[in-house]
Amino acid sequence: MARQFTPKVVTANTLIEGDVVYLDSQNAWTSHHAEAALFDDEELANDRLAFGAAQSETVVGVYLADATAGENGPTPTHFREEFRAVGPSNYNHGKQAEQA
Amino acid sequence: MYKYNDFDEAFIRSRTAQFRKQVERRVAGNLTEDEFKPLRLMNGLYLQLHAYMLRVAIPYGTLNSGQMRQLAFIADKWDKGYGHFTTRQNIQYNWPKLTDVPDMLDALADVEMHANQTSGNTIRNVTSDHFAGAAPDEIEDPRAVAELLRQWSTDHPEFQFLGRKFKIAVGASDQDRAVLKAHDLAVRVVKNDAGETGYEIIIGGGLGRTPMIGKVLQDFLPREDLLPYVESVLTVYNTLGRRDNKYKARIKITVHENGLDEIRALVEEQFALLQPTFNGFDQELLEEIKTYFPAPSYINAPLDAYEVAYKNDPVFRSWVDTNLSAHKNENYAIATISIKKHGDTPGDASSEQMRVMADLAEEFSHDELRISHEQNVILPHVHKSHLPMIHARLHQVGLATANIGLVSDIIACPGMDYCALATARSIPVAQKIATRFDELKLEHDIGALKIKISGCINACGHHHVGHIGILGLDRAGVENYQITLGGDGSENAAIGERAGPGFAYDEIVPAIERLVLGYLDLRNTPEETFLDAYRRLGAAPFKAILYPEAKTRNAA
Numbered sequence: 001m002a003r004q005f006t007p008k009v010v011t012a013n014t015l016i017e018g019d020v021v022y023l024d025s026q027n028a029w030t031s032h033h034a035e036a037a038l039f040d041d042e043e044l045a046n047d048r049l050a051f052g053a054a055q056s057e058t059v060v061g062v063y064l065a066d067a068t069a070g071e072n073g074p075t076p077t078h079f080r081e082e083f084r085a086v087g088p089s090n091y092n093h094g095k096q097a098e099q100a
Numbered sequence: 101m102y103k104y105n106d107f108d109e110a111f112i113r114s115r116t117a118q119f120r121k122q123v124e125r126r127v128a129g130n131l132t133e134d135e136f137k138p139l140r141l142m143n144g145l146y147l148q149l150h151a152y153m154l155r156v157a158i159p160y161g162t163l164n165s166g167q168m169r170q171l172a173f174i175a176d177k178w179d180k181g182y183g184h185f186t187t188r189q190n191i192q193y194n195w196p197k198l199t200d201v202p203d204m205l206d207a208l209a210d211v212e213m214h215a216n217q218t219s220g221n222t223i224r225n226v227t228s229d230h231f232a233g234a235a236p237d238e239i240e241d242p243r244a245v246a247e248l249l250r251q252w253s254t255d256h257p258e259f260q261f262l263g264r265k266f267k268i269a270v271g272a273s274d275q276d277r278a279v280l281k282a283h284d285l286a287v288r289v290v291k292n293d294a295g296e297t298g299y300e301i302i303i304g305g306g307l308g309r310t311p312m313i314g315k316v317l318q319d320f321l322p323r324e325d326l327l328p329y330v331e332s333v334l335t336v337y338n339t340l341g342r343r344d345n346k347y348k349a350r351i352k353i354t355v356h357e358n359g360l361d362e363i364r365a366l367v368e369e370q371f372a373l374l375q376p377t378f379n380g381f382d383q384e385l386l387e388e389i390k391t392y393f394p395a396p397s398y399i400n401a402p403l404d405a406y407e408v409a410y411k412n413d414p415v416f417r418s419w420v421d422t423n424l425s426a427h428k429n430e431n432y433a434i435a436t437i438s439i440k441k442h443g444d445t446p447g448d449a450s451s452e453q454m455r456v457m458a459d460l461a462e463e464f465s466h467d468e469l470r471i472s473h474e475q476n477v478i479l480p481h482v483h484k485s486h487l488p489m490i491h492a493r494l495h496q497v498g499l500a501t502a503n504i505g506l507v508s509d510i511i512a513c514p515g516m517d518y519c520a521l522a523t524a525r526s527i528p529v530a531q532k533i534a535t536r537f538d539e540l541k542l543e544h545d546i547g548a549l550k551i552k553i554s555g556c557i558n559a560c561g562h563h564h565v566g567h568i569g570i571l572g573l574d575r576a577g578v579e580n581y582q583i584t585l586g587g588d589g590s591e592n593a594a595i596g597e598r599a600g601p602g603f604a605y606d607e608i609v610p611a612i613e614r615l616v617l618g619y620l621d622l623r624n625t626p627e628e629t630f631l632d633a634y635r636r637l638g639a640a641p642f643k644a645i646l647y648p649e650a651k652t653r654n655a656a
Contacts, residue, residue, distance in 0.1 A: 013147055
């Protein structure tokens with residue numbers, strides 16, 4: 001039996017900075033998880049994954065990550081994606097510093 | 101220290117220039133990521149969770165003050181003002197921009213440093229005893245052999261596409277400070293019964309998914325046979341090693357599956373072919389390299405200042421008793437600078453701290469610094485009269501923590517705070533354990549205890565050889581930490597035994613506290629270390645401490 005599809009965001013790292021980014025509903029890359037487009041439909045998610053993966057001059061390592069709809073936009077469901085969305089826990093570096 | 105000749109200089113510069121062009125082609129879209137990735141990895145550049153990471157080799161852990169200052173400069177100019185010293189005597193920068201990396205490599209080349217072969221399926225940075233040249237128990241300075249192996253392995257055409265990475269370490273003492281038996285190949289300088297110096301060759305050690313203790317392939321190899329013999333081992337591994345499964349591709353599996361005797365026979369066969377092709381140049385080169393590692397020119401000075409400070413200043417005394425090791429010259433000491441201040445990230449030094457350590461090395465330690473696999477920095481040759489001054493200056497920049505070899509001197513890999521391979525975080529667990537034992541004010545009573553933490557099964561944090569090992573895993577989407585007991589990375593190397601079910605993130609620090617406090621009740625004298633007590637009593641009483649509910653259940 002096929003596994004039930006869970007909602008996903010398209011995520012990657014930028015080519016130059018390596019910063020974590022997400023594909024938004026305008027097909028642009030955003031550095032905020034909450035601004036990501038959340039795909040409930042598997043076919044659409046795969047289509048947007050292919051769209052993102054084709055932009056290899058801008059981003060690298062494009063993949064689908066589990067997420068869930070939150071009050072202010074999509075939020076990660078796995079701790080790895082939570083860390084990617086925030087930054088390391090030992091210093092105020094990365095996104096948490098830039099978005100403060 | 102080894103000094104680059106024209107050949108070394110030209111090689112490093114050409115590699116850097118090549119990489120600059122490769123980055124340009126990638127950014128311009130003329131190289132795909134699939135084409136570019138192996139090229140960047142050959143130059144030590146990884147893409148991690150939040151950013152790129154540049155891993156810079158510190159061959160056999162040796163730096164001079166100019167090099168350390170340059171590492172600080174690079175941290176300030178192109179990173180976030182700090183660097184992370186690793187268990188393989190490398191330094192990692194966690195935030196470089198891809199387009200800055202060629203400039204960083206140029207800046208490294210300016211001080212005879214590089215990031216070559218710090219990644220990829222090649223022979224990696226050759227590591228050594230961080231007390232080399234200073235330890236009273238060494239036969240000779242092992243770094244000359246390490247440098248010979250570094251030169252031989254750099255860009256060696258036969259070994260750029262091995263089945264998997266290959267790690268070499270070199271030691272020259274009975275006491276193993278370089279975790280020799282956890283390496284793909286280790287060279288130990290030894291003497292035979294006739295008093296001749298040669299090499300013991302150990303192969304097939306390694307941690308990771310399938311931890312193995314290295315096995316002695318040759319108990320005494322004559323000096324002149326070293327390079328042809330090591331090359332023969334690599335050729336046999338390159339030919340025989342598995343390429344169908346990356347988890348079975350390291351030489352430890354090749355040795356395990358084929359047997360040590362079979363490997364030895366194949367190596368001997370290859371050696372018979374290779375040895376005649378070595379015409380003695382390697383031995384001339386080794387002799388030349390040795391001249392770059394002379395014994396320091398020792399000074400004679402009174403020890404009064406040291407003795408007075410030791411008697412009157414309890415903070416200094418504690419640092420001396422904990423962080424100093426005996427030097428081959430009795431008026432000197434080997435001073436280990438702890439990069440493990442309670443609550444800080446193990447192995448991270450700020451650029452300011454790097455500059456202070458560089459100054460101290462230049463003024464007081466014959467311009468030498470060492471990086472240990474335990475993620476600390478060493479001033480290898482310090483006249484004891486200078487120790488009070490050194491301690492005072494370290495204290496000013498948060499580097500005077502007296503905890504070497506104690507419970508808070510924890511090895512921790514970067515874990516899921518940085519690493520793309522990690523399955524859980526390591527750093528905050530190390531920070532919390534160190535902070536907790538500092539609050540308890542018990543670590544000097546607890547004594548020698550090595551805790552080592554890895555954030556995934558690849559074991560960069562050496563957890564298998566920790567007296568207490570902690571392995572962070574992802575269990576159904578939640579961080580979970582397994583404890584191993586009784587591991588040992590010394591000459592008596594042993595792989596730790598898994599204690600039982602893992603602990604959640606908020607349970608692991610209390611579990612370690614329970615375990616260590618429980619050991620205090622189990623030891624028969626204050627001198628019996630955790631590891632000794634474990635070896636005397638076995639795992640059972642320690643498991644009972646870790647899992648009290650199981651004990652209750654069994655009793656019911």
